[in-house]
Amino acid sequence: xxxxxxxxxxxxxxxxxxxxxxxxxxxxxxxxxxxxxxxxxxxxxxxxxxxxxxxxxxxxxxxxxxxxxxxxxxxxxxxxxxxxxxxxxxxxxxxxxxxxxxxxxxxxxxxxxxxxxxxxxxxxxxxxxxxxxxxxxxxxxxxxxxxxxxxxxxxxxxxxxxxxxxxxxxxxxxxxxxxxxxxxxxxxxxxxxxxxxxxxxxxxxxxxxxxxxxxxxxxxxxxxxxxxxxxxxxxxxxxxxxxxxxxxxxxxxxxxxxxxxxxxxxxxxxxxxxxxxxxxxxxxxxxxxxxxxxxxxxxxxxxxxxxxxxxxxxxxxxxxxxxxxxxxxxxxxxxxxxxxxxxxxxxxxxxxxxxxxxxxxxxxxxxxxxxxxxxxxxxxxxxxxxxxxxxxxxxxxxxxxxxxxxxxxxxxxxxxxxxxxxxxxxxxxxxxxxxxxxxxxxxxxxxxxxxxxxxxxxxxxxxxxxxxxxxxxxxxxxxxxxxxxxxxxxxxxxxxxxxxxx
Ligand SMILES: Nc1nc2c(c(=O)[nH]1)N[C@H]1C(S)=C(S)[C@@H](COP(=O)(O)O)O[C@H]1N2
Ligand SMILES: [Mo]
Numbered sequence: 434x435x436x437x438x439x440x441x442x443x444x445x446x447x448x449x450x451x452x453x454x455x456x457x458x459x460x461x462x463x464x465x466x467x468x469x470x471x472x473x474x475x476x477x478x479x480x481x482x483x484x485x486x487x488x489x490x491x492x493x494x495x496x497x498x499x500x501x502x503x504x505x506x507x508x509x510x511x512x513x514x515x516x517x518x519x520x521x522x523x524x525x526x527x528x529x530x531x532x533x534x535x536x537x538x539x540x541x542x543x544x545x546x547x548x549x550x551x552x553x554x555x556x557x558x559x560x561x562x563x564x565x566x567x568x569x570x571x572x573x574x575x576x577x578x579x580x581x582x583x584x585x586x587x588x589x590x591x592x593x594x595x596x597x598x599x600x601x602x603x604x605x606x607x608x609x610x611x612x613x614x615x616x617x618x619x620x621x622x623x624x625x626x627x628x629x630x631x632x633x634x635x636x637x638x639x640x641x642x643x644x645x646x647x648x649x650x651x652x653x654x655x656x657x658x659x660x661x662x663x664x665x666x667x668x669x670x671x672x673x674x675x676x677x678x679x680x681x682x683x684x685x686x687x688x689x690x691x692x693x694x695x696x697x698x699x700x701x702x703x704x705x706x707x708x709x710x711x712x713x714x715x716x717x718x719x720x721x722x723x724x725x726x727x728x729x730x731x732x733x734x735x736x737x738x739x740x741x742x743x744x745x746x747x748x749x750x751x752x753x754x755x756x757x758x759x760x761x762x763x764x765x766x767x768x769x770x771x772x773x774x775x776x777x778x779x780x781x782x783x784x785x786x787x788x789x790x791x792x793x794x795x796x797x798x799x800x801x802x803x804x805x806x807x808x809x810x811x812x813x814x815x816x817x818x819x820x821x822x823x824x825x826x827x828x829x830x831x832x833x834x835x836x837x838x839x840x841x842x843x844x845x846x847x848x849x850x851x852x853x854x855x856x857x858x859x860x861x862x863x864x865x866x867x868x869x870x871x872x873x874x875x876x877x878x879x880x881x882x883x884x885x886x887x888x889x890x891x892x893x894x895x896x897x898x899x900x901x902x903x904x905x906x907x908x909x910x911x912x913x914x915x916x917x918x919x920x921x922x923x924x925x926x927x928x929x930x931x932x933x934x935x
Contacts, residue, residue, distance in 0.1 A: 434501045434502050434505065434593075435558060435590075435593040436501065436505070436519070436550075436551050436554035436558055436592060437498060437500075437504075437519070437551060438592070438593050438596030438597060438600075439550050439551065439554045439593070439596035440519065440523070440547040440548065440551030440554070440596070441494075441497065441547065442596035442597065442598065442599025442603065443543075443546050443550040443551075443596075443599055444456060444457040444458070444526070444544055444547030445543070445599065445603030445604065446603040447542055447543040447547070447603075449603040449604070449606040449607045450606065451537075451543065452537045452539055452540055452542070452543065452609075453661045453664060454533065455533070455536065455537065455539075456543055456603070457523075457526040457543055457544045457547050458490060460526060460529040460530045460540075461525070461529060462489050462490060462493055462660045463529075463660050463661075463745075464529050465489065466658045466660070467658065469816075470816065471813075471816050471817040471818060472919070475705065475918055475919055477489070478712075478918075479707060482712075483654055483655055483656065483712075486660055489660070490660070497522075500518065500522065501519070501551075501555075503518070504516075504519055504555065505555065505558075505559055508556070508559040509559050509562060509563055512556070513556065515555055515559060516552045516556055519555055520548055520551075520552055522548070522551075523544050523547055523548020523552075524544075524548070526544030526548070527541045527544040527545055527548075530543070530544055533746070534745060535746065558585070558588060558592060561584055562589075565578050565581035565584070565585045566578065610664055610775070612664070613664045613665065613666055613775060614775065616667060616668070617775065617779055617780075622719065622766070622767045622770065623691075623694055623719070623767075625695060625696045626693030626694055627693065627694075627695040627696065628696050629696035629697055629717060632646070632647070633876040633877075634876070635875055635876050636877070636878055636884075637875070638875050638885045638887055640831075640845060640847045640885075640887060641832070642831055642832040642834050642837075642847075643831045643832055643847045643848065643849075643885060644711075644831055644885075646875070646878065646882075646883075646885055647698075647715055647769065648714035648715050648716060649769065650716070650768055650769050650774050650777070653714040653716065653768075653774075653777065654712045654713065654714050655776050655777065656703045656790065657747065657776075658747055658812070659747075659797075662775050663743065663744045663745045664775075665744055665780055665797050666780075667686040667780040668686065670685070670686045670780050670781060671683055671684060671685050671799070672684045672689070672764070672798065672800065672801065673799070673800050673801070674726060674727070674729075674730045674801045674803070675730075675800075675802055675803070676740075676801075676802040677733045677735070677736040677803045677805070678736075678803050679731035680729070680730055680731060681730065682729050682730045684726065686781075689764065689766065689781065690766060692721045692725075693721075694719050695719070695720065695721070695761065695763065696718070696719050696767075697761035697763065697784075697881070698715065698716070698878045698879055699715070699716070699718055699761060699784050699785075699786045699881045700713060700714070700786075700851055700881065700883045701713065701714055701715075701716070701784070701790055701794055702789055702790065702827075702851065702853070703789065703790050704789035704790070704791050704792075704822055704918055704921065704922050706827075706918065706922075707917075707923050708827070708829075708923050708924070708925045708927050709829055709928075709929075710829075710923075713849075713851065713883065715878075716769050717769050717770065718761075718763060718767065718784045719766055719767030720765035720766055720767070720784065721764050721766075722761070722763055723739075723757075723763060723764055723785075723801075724756060724757045724758075724762065726801075727756060727803070728757075730803065732753060732803045733803075735805065736753055736803045736804060736805060737752065737753050737805050738750050738752060738804050738806045738809065739751050739753055739756055739801050739802065740802040740804050740809045740811060741795040741800065741802075742795070742798070742799065742801075742802070743795050743796060743797040743798055744799050745797065746812075747795065747796075748795070748811045748812045749783070749791060749792050749794070749795045749811050749812065749813075750792055750806065750809065750810070751783075751785060751788065751792055751793045752806075752821060753803070755785060755787065755793075756785065760785075760786045760787065760854055761784075761786055762783070762784070762785040762786065762793075763783070763784050763785075764782075765781065765782050765783070765784045766780060777796060778795075778796025778797050778798070779797070781797075781798055782794065782795060782796040782797065782798055783795045783798055786853050786854045786881035787823060787824055787853045787881065788822055788823060788824060789822035789823075789824055791811075791812075791813045792811065792820075792821060793822070806820055806821075817919065817920060818921070819920045819921035821921075822921055822922065824852065824853045824922065825852075825921075825924055826850075826852040826903055826905045826909055826911045827851055827852070827903065827911065827923075827924075827927075828848060828849065828850035828857075828860050828901045828902060828911060828927060829849050829850070829901070829927050830846065830847075830899060830927050830928075830929050831847055831848045831849065832845065832846065833846065833929075833931055835931075836932075838934060839892055839931055839932070839933045839934065840892075840933070840934055840935075841892050841893055841894045841933050841934065842891065843889065843891055843892075844889075845887050845888070845890065846862055846872070846887065846888050846889075846890050846899060846901075847885065847886060847888070848885070848887075848927070849883045849884065849885055849886070850883060850884055850901075851882070851883035851884070851903075852880075852903065852905045852909075853880070853882070853883075854880055854881055855880060855907055856877065856880035856905065856907075857874065857877065857884050857903050857904070857906065858904045858905060858906045858908075859872075859874060859903070859904040860872040860874060860886040860901055860902070860903050860904070861901065861902055861904070862888050862899065862900070862901050863900040863902075864890070864897060865897055866898065870888065871888075872887060872888035872901070873886065873887060892931075892933040893933060894933050894934065894935045895932075895933060896930060896932055897930070897931045897932075897933060898929070898931075899928065899931060900926045900928040901927055901928075902926050912925070913925060913926050
């Protein structure tokens with residue numbers, strides 16, 4: 434196990450220096466993510482939320498240690514078969530690393546170095562172990578095993594410690610990430626040519642515990658398949674628009690930011706957001722309408738979809754008409770008056786009002802292929818999710834919070850509701866299975882954003898059940914019918930049991 438820790442540390446350190454995306458953990462984990470069936474992704478997000486990546490890495494580490502322990506026993510019993518196991522694991526890492534869409538020429542190196550370190554350490558430590566074990570020596574009477582035992586323990590400890598230090602160092606040293614961070618810090622955000630209308634007075638109800646109407650960047654949910662955040666330097670970024678078009682268009686960063694950029698507020702939502710969930714956030718974006726770029730490329734009449742692809746191979750299928758109608762479907766470069774944070778797609782991502790992120794919000798986007806739904810399939814569609822993903826009407830209770838120890842008396846029930854690009858006309862609240870009571874809606878920023886709602890409540894001692902449901906601008910009433918996130922978004926009412934104390 435110490436040999437495996439050393440191997441992992443060497444691999445991560447090498448990756449940090451030469452190619453972060455080729456770290457053995459990142460490529461193996463990334464492929465597990467790509468191979469996972471939809472139900473596994475659902476369970477991962479339901480159990481771990483946005484900590485799903487950490488959970489996956491811990492899982493990989495546990496499996497790695499278990500395999501290493503087995504290999505060590507095998508090595509002691511029949512050398513060099515334990516070394517062969519370690520070598521095979523490294524070979525898997527190499528194969529997976531070089532077949533990544535964003536693999537560089539030296540993508541094989543981190544796993545290869547990890548494998549070499551692991552094999553040498555395993556061979557050396559297991560030999561020490563065998564020598565230190567009583568009854569394994571030919572000597573008669575048995576030699577004193579105390580000295581070899583101490584040597585074995587010392588070397589094992591040292592190997593593990595070096596491995597852990599290399600793991601820590603590798604994660605601190607991510608050279609490429611630092612370079613991209615520096616590039617991002619050096620960028621000013623270009624000035625908008627079209628500023629968004631001011632946020633209406635009263636859109637922010639300012640109720641403690643209620644999600645802010647504009648989600649700060651550091652509180653914005655993050656969902657993606659990237660274990661290591663892609664490092665894209667704006668100077669190296671370009672976007673290619675091709676496929677069923679009359680002319681191919683290639684756009685560089687400088688060309689993009691010299692276009693007249695527009696501000697817009699759009700609420701992003703993840704299809705994996707369960708009823709009552711927090712995989713939703715609202716920001717002021719700055720970007721350029723994709724409609725204008727598509728007009729330059731001139732899609733052919735039979736095209737009906739744009740397949741957008743990120744630098745690391747994620748893809749999304751967005752209906753062409755959603756990108757060409759008058760909504761603010763943009764190539765975004767700014768988020769809440771800052772360049773995009775790296776984990777939210779720096780330097781350029783898509784933002785499309787009205788569609789779940791998995792079919793529209795491609796981060797680190799580098800390619801738009803104009804095509805047809807019957808010709809191309811996006812990342813999540815091949816994994817059982819719907820090819821199209823309009824956001825469903827939903828509402829959520831934020832306060833009173835669960836288990837906050839509510840006292841009887843005057844209080845407020847409040848939350849958010851959304852039906853992007855359609856708009857929310859009302860929210861109703863039901864207490865203890867009684868009549869549905871209209872809540873008051875704060876003014877919406879636009880139909881493309883969520884809206885806050887609240888209703889006063891005189892809480893009485895005892896247990897209560899609170900529910901909410903939204904009414905859409907098109908008259909639709911949020912359905913009670915429970916549906917799980919797969920394949921095209923959860924439905925049902927958010928409800929909450931509350932204990933009110935005297
Ligand atoms: N490159 C890339 N872009 C991506 C994804 C991804 O896995 N890779 N996930 C999508 C999904 S499922 C969602 S919900 C949104 C989330 O955007 P955020 O992390 O900025 O909140 O990004 C979308 N864009
Ligand atoms: Mo998502």
